[in-house]
Amino acid sequence: MMDIKSLLSERTQFMKASDIRELLKWVTEDVISLGGGMPDPSTFPRELADIARDVIITKGSSALQYGKTEGVDDLKDELIRFMAKDGIKASREEIIITTGSQEALDLIGRITINAGDAVITERPTYLAALQAFKAYRPRIIGVDMDSDGMIMTKLEDAIRKSINDGNKIKFIYVIPTCQNPTGISMSIDRRKHLMELASKYDLLIVEDNPYSYFLFDGIYVPPLKSMDTENRVVYMSTFSKIIAPGIRVGWVVGDKDLIRWIAMAKQAVDLHTSTLSQYIALEALRRGIIERNIPKIREAYKVKRDAMLDALAKYMPEQVTWTRPIGGMFVWASAQGIRTEDMLPMAVSKYKVAYVPGKSFYPDEDVHTSMRLNFTYPSVDMIYEGIRRLSNAIKEELSKNQH
Numbered sequence: 001m002m003d004i005k006s007l008l009s010e011r012t013q014f015m016k017a018s019d020i021r022e023l024l025k026w027v028t029e030d031v032i033s034l035g036g037g038m039p040d041p042s043t044f045p046r047e048l049a050d051i052a053r054d055v056i057i058t059k060g061s062s063a064l065q066y067g068k069t070e071g072v073d074d075l076k077d078e079l080i081r082f083m084a085k086d087g088i089k090a091s092r093e094e095i096i097i098t099t100g101s102q103e104a105l106d107l108i109g110r111i112t113i114n115a116g117d118a119v120i121t122e123r124p125t126y127l128a129a130l131q132a133f134k135a136y137r138p139r140i141i142g143v144d145m146d147s148d149g150m151i152m153t154k155l156e157d158a159i160r161k162s163i164n165d166g167n168k169i170k171f172i173y174v175i176p177t178c179q180n181p182t183g184i185s186m187s188i189d190r191r192k193h194l195m196e197l198a199s200k201y202d203l204l205i206v207e208d209n210p211y212s213y214f215l216f217d218g219i220y221v222p223p224l225k226s227m228d229t230e231n232r233v234v235y236m237s238t239f240s241k242i243i244a245p246g247i248r249v250g251w252v253v254g255d256k257d258l259i260r261w262i263a264m265a266k267q268a269v270d271l272h273t274s275t276l277s278q279y280i281a282l283e284a285l286r287r288g289i290i291e292r293n294i295p296k297i298r299e300a301y302k303v304k305r306d307a308m309l310d311a312l313a314k315y316m317p318e319q320v321t322w323t324r325p326i327g328g329m330f331v332w333a334s335a336q337g338i339r340t341e342d343m344l345p346m347a348v349s350k351y352k353v354a355y356v357p358g359k360s361f362y363p364d365e366d367v368h369t370s371m372r373l374n375f376t377y378p379s380v381d382m383i384y385e386g387i388r389r390l391s392n393a394i395k396e397e398l399s400k401n402q403h
């Protein structure tokens, strides 16, 4: 047998299997999983069947052909209209279509990060972004959050420290609206402050925005990109949560030079995003399916968010605290005195409930008291039952640790 390990690059040797994936292998059918990050499949529009058929039959010569690395121009034009409602202005040259936001995260890391460069993120932050960036070996500096998002005094301290240490800061990565994993949204004041700091220290901001379509409480928060007068925000969004993740189409808006470099990197990775998927997304926008679907998804998820918050209030012991997201897909729960990664095997095997331990979302992996709970995939009944089971697991763990 070949020694594959001896063939691996340094970059690859540093990769490790996602904890979540390893842990969720144990989840069997009788386990209620609050651990996934998946949309409710009943929200996937059935009209996609007609669209796919129409696109293949009437536009097949382009939709099944190789395409431009930057993406299908007609789709960009639809996206320009779609984003204008959020106050985001862009031209075709400032947009690139990617294979989901995940590819965009990798490409941005690929074109900017040298080993040892600084990348600043919220703490905790999106696990898959950490994975994408870490392949390029940056120093990831996590900045703590409160209920209004990233704390700006701490951000400025982190910026100053990086500069003093001689580490070039390549970008600040943020999910300002309904953050994954915490569900926290950055206040408007903080957004302004973040833009001011980026300007003062001449920094690039990477804004990941998959969730602003699902704000449940009528509280509007403008994307950073809409406040960006200096073209220092690279904005990314995706069809994953508003059509279906399986089509793998996302997009990036930013300075046109930056977009050109991203395109150069993308060409080597996958030539272009699936043209068939791009044409399906294009038609879904043109036919108004996405705009009709969004309010339905929002309504369904609001009911589930409310169910989860209600269940938490009903079942959890007093040591447990949790966030109250205004939208998105996740609640973040914490309890002093438990280590959620140690508790998980017991929660799964004995109480038949799963969640994602918070540790995985910390760049330094040194916080152990939190967990991410998803409310979009399970049904309302499963949410109540899942939280009830979880509360029993937490009570057992707390009493064990008191002795």
Ligand SMILES: *Cc1c(COP(=O)(O)O)cnc(C)c1O
Pocket: 099, 100, 101, 102, 103, 126, 175, 180, 208, 209, 210, 237, 238, 239, 240, 241, 245, 249, 250
């Ligand atoms: C779901 C999600 C995405 C979407 O990634 P895709 O690759 O487009 O499916 C991006 N960022 C965050 C923070 C997410 O939660």
